[in-house]
Amino acid sequence: MITVLCGGVGAARLLTGLIEIADQADVVAIVNTADDTELHGLHISPDLDTILYTLSGSSNTELGWGLAGETWAAMEALERFAAVRPPGSTAGGTWFRLGDRDLATHLYRTHRRREGASSSVIADEQRRAFGLGLRILPVTDDPLATMLQLADDGTEIAFQDYFVGRHHSVAVTGVRFDGAEAARPAPGVIEAIGDAEVLVIAPSNPIVSIGPLLAVAGVRAAVEARRDRSVAISPIVGGAALKGPADRMLVELGHESSVVGVARLYRNLASTLVIDEVDAALAPAVQEAGMHCVVTRTIMKEPGVAASLCRAALAAVTS
Numbered sequence: 001m002i003t004v005l006c007g008g009v010g011a012a013r014l015l016t017g018l019i020e021i022a023d024q025a026d027v028v029a030i031v032n033t034a035d036d037t038e039l040h041g042l043h044i045s046p047d048l049d050t051i052l053y054t055l056s057g058s059s060n061t062e063l064g065w066g067l068a069g070e071t072w073a074a075m076e077a078l079e080r081f082a083a084v085r086p087p088g089s090t091a092g093g094t095w096f097r098l099g100d101r102d103l104a105t106h107l108y109r110t111h112r113r114r115e116g117a118s119s120s121v122i123a124d125e126q127r128r129a130f131g132l133g134l135r136i137l138p139v140t141d142d143p144l145a146t147m148l149q150l151a152d153d154g155t156e157i158a159f160q161d162y163f164v165g166r167h168h169s170v171a172v173t174g175v176r177f178d179g180a181e182a183a184r185p186a187p188g189v190i191e192a193i194g195d196a197e198v199l200v201i202a203p204s205n206p207i208v209s210i211g212p213l214l215a216v217a218g219v220r221a222a223v224e225a226r227r228d229r230s231v232a233i234s235p236i237v238g239g240a241a242l243k244g245p246a247d248r249m250l251v252e253l254g255h256e257s258s259v260v261g262v263a264r265l266y267r268n269l270a271s272t273l274v275i276d277e278v279d280a281a282l283a284p285a286v287q288e289a290g291m292h293c294v295v296t297r298t299i300m301k302e303p304g305v306a307a308s309l310c311r312a313a314l315a316a317v318t319s
Contacts, residue, residue: 002314003028003196005223007209008035008047009064009243010235011202012054015134017306018200019055021314024133028192032204033119033138034146034177034212037160039096042106043113046160047209048123048138049105056130060099064243070099096164120186137192139213142183146208149174151252159208168245171252175207180215193222198314199270201232203298205246206265207253214269223269230270231313232291233298234262237276242299258282263289272316274298274309292316 002022004015006029018027032047046065053059053067060066081092098106105126112122118141127136146159151171162168193199204210214220223230239258241247247257255261259275259282266273267290275286276298286293294316300306 001026001028001192001196002198002200003030003192004200004202005204005210005213006031006047006051006202007204008032008050009054010204011047011209012051012059013300013306014200014202014233014310015051015055017300017308017310019134020307021310027134028188028196029134029136030139030189030192030213031123031136032209032212033140034144034208034215035159035163036145037096037158039093039098041110042098042103043110044096044098044106045109045119045123045138048126048136049102051136052105052126052130052132055132055134058130066097066099067101070101072097073100074098074103096160118186120188135188135192137189138186139189139219140183140216141186143179144183144212144216145178146212147176147178148172148208149176163245168248172249173252175211175253177212177215180212180217183216185216185218189216190218190222193219193226196226196229198317199223199226199230200313201230201266201270203233203235203242205235205241205244205249206262207246207249220269227269228271229317231272231274231294231317232262232266232270233274233309233313234259234276234279236262237299238278260285260289263291263293267291272313274313274316 036045058067060068075094078092078094109122119138120141123136123138147156148162149156151173235246250257259279263273263286273286273291274294280295283293296312297305
């Protein structure tokens, strides 16, 4: 069994390569839910949905999120209420774009939650609806939310307000995972970590994608116990994030935006760090930081790169 700790886009791309070289029945994805939000009365799970859409070949590659062939009639219809919405009201907001086809995913999830189904049960129903054979496990069935403290005034805001509402363009001085103290791992999470032949930390934001997973009770300890069978893939290439604010966030929170900085964060969690060829000169520094280093192509934009990256990552802890 191969278990992958996942955020959104980077993890989804990695998983597409992994299911090319491994049987889907042997793959488990443990997914961040701290980005979840509620809009228009609907429960939205962006990281789970990104994985569903990407692995099923349904994703909107032009936008980089949502479903292919999307239309926006619902959002356009909501715009008419902008002129009459009272100050302070969030009714009918369109800052977070939900496509018409995408709405079906959230409608189903929300209805099932109101029927009493857990997040992990719903995720399993939805991955089967999208024809996927791997297991997809939300890290927890309990409430968990990433909250960020802004540098300018100390205000604390929810992740989607930071990431989408403010285009992750504001500096932060702190991150807190609300609910982590009470959250428990979803059924199967600890077992999937402990029983994995290889545990992979996907190239997701270490702070706000992998961090929430590790904040859930028992998860960090379970990962640390599997260090010798764990491999991480750096989300930082040439000192920068390929997508999102990971590079700036690392610096803002006192870390180094480099593969060496990633190694310092992950050295107690994984024995090996996979880095891109761009950073080959830093391989000795990664090893000095406490991790074995593998150098290969990690930018998964061309066909075949994700699969070859997965082969290299798996080989690093099985050979």
